[in-house]
Amino acid sequence: QAVVTQEPSLTVSPGGTVTLTCGSSTGTVTSGHSPYWFQKKPGQAPRTLIYDTSNKHSWTPARFSGSLLGAKAALTLSGAQPEDEAEYYCLLSYTGARVFGGGTKLTVL
């Protein structure tokens, strides 16, 4: 089974910009992996921010964006807010299965 890798933790200053990445043990992440990004806060269900690499839901704040960056999928937060402090998970699709990354704990400080 493929392993999906994310930075364990990142810190961003309020108003700052940070990029979270999502890599695959099988090689370059492409649009074919249909990357998803989720925000998870304690005691809450995951909230989908990005699907199919860069598509946003109606509830996704404009400061979040998804892309492919080099060999990885990326989630960029521009203008971080205190409420963005959370765990962020990517999800990649493979033939017949999907795999979550280990998550990135984002601190806004």
Place this chain on the structure above:
Amino acid sequence: QVQLRESGPGLVNPSGTLSLTCAVSGGSIISSNYWTWVRQSPGKGLEWMGEIYHTGSTNYNPSLKSRVTISIDKSKNQFSLRLNSVTAADTAVFYCARDGGYVSGFDYWGQGTLVTVSS
């Protein structure tokens, strides 16, 4: 507004079978969506368990494949999860979700239900 709600026993004996149901309201389970189960063990990350299409076609996490079954009941507009031979490591909050794929992604989630494996 589509709503998903998980239900099932909150406590399961070791070596037993964990069974959960996700009731779908406000929309039909017979639609172009995948119906998915995700779990999160205490202190751990999210784990994709598997998905089912309304045709009955399924995909499972290879690490769970021998123990997991996802089924669909169109008459009740719900889908279910069964996990056999559970151990304490299967203690988790279980979420059901609707995945609209490239059209809408994971657009609806249940609130989650905690299942503890313990005697």
